[in-house]
Amino acid sequence: MTDSIIDKTVAFVKETLADAEGGHNWDHIDRVLKMALHIREQEGEGDLLTIELAALLHDISDAKFNGGDHEKGSELAYDFLINNHVDPNRANHIQEIIKYVSYKGGFPQDRIHTIEFQIVQDADRLDAIGAIGIARAFNYGGFKNRPIHDPSMPLQEYADPKAYHKSDAPTINHFYEKLLKLKDLMNTNTGKTIAQERHDFMLQFLETFYRECDPGK
Numbered sequence: 001m002t003d004s005i006i007d008k009t010v011a012f013v014k015e016t017l018a019d020a021e022g023g024h025n026w027d028h029i030d031r032v033l034k035m036a037l038h039i040r041e042q043e044g045e046g047d048l049l050t051i052e053l054a055a056l057l058h059d060i061s062d063a064k065f066n067g068g069d070h071e072k073g074s075e076l077a078y079d080f081l082i083n084n085h086v087d088p089n090r091a092n093h094i095q096e097i098i099k100y101v102s103y104k105g106g107f108p109q110d111r112i113h114t115i116e117f118q119i120v121q122d123a124d125r126l127d128a129i130g131a132i133g134i135a136r137a138f139n140y141g142g143f144k145n146r147p148i149h150d151p152s153m154p155l156q157e158y159a160d161p162k163a164y165h166k167s168d169a170p171t172i173n174h175f176y177e178k179l180l181k182l183k184d185l186m187n188t189n190t191g192k193t194i195a196q197e198r199h200d201f202m203l204q205f206l207e208t209f210y211r212e213c214d215p216g217k
Helices: 002-016 026-043 048-057 072-083 088-100 115-126 130-143 161-165 171-177 179-185 189-213
Strands: none
Touching: 002 026, 002 048, 026 048, 026 115, 026 189, 048 072, 048 088, 048 115, 072 088, 088 115, 115 179, 115 189, 130 171, 130 189, 171 179, 171 189, 179 189
16 A cells, blocks of 8 residues: 555656746655655654655645745645545645645744644755755746846735735845745754754855855955
8 A cells, every 4th residue: 555655646746846947846846855864864753754744745736836825725735635546634734735735924823733744844944945945946036037136125014825826026035035944943953953054054155146146345
């Protein structure tokens, strides 16, 4: 059963995300899955199948790309799991993980505290920082035709997750509005250690970026 449902889920996700934006496609899912498995191994706890399925399905319908529907992804995942005979309790747990896993502007999402949720959330957030996070940020900024940097555009505070997703701020602003905040939001000790290294790399990148924006200074 385990190998079968994982294989079916991989095929489902690859098909569903075949035309996804480059930072939210199968490659992203695969990295999050591998990181989640690494964190689980280091932490020494967490139900393996739940973590695998939640990591695979966590971005099956991202609100940034489906018109802002924050419920669709978790509902789609739940329906897929039930239709493939996954135990309803596990399917419900995975649905809850997917519903609350994303950043959504940093607004509190404290309705689920399981180790499986914490591991998958850390894995997803780690893929948003460091070298890969920088690449994904600029890839998405280009996809949305946002400016790379505009000093005249101040950092924003968002009223709610929908306002956060509708932002058209420059990509550099996104570092301060999200990426640099993620280090302090990690759940697991493993996640915190990896996040610190990736956070430091982003700070080095920003220092070099600003120096290159104003040569001679």
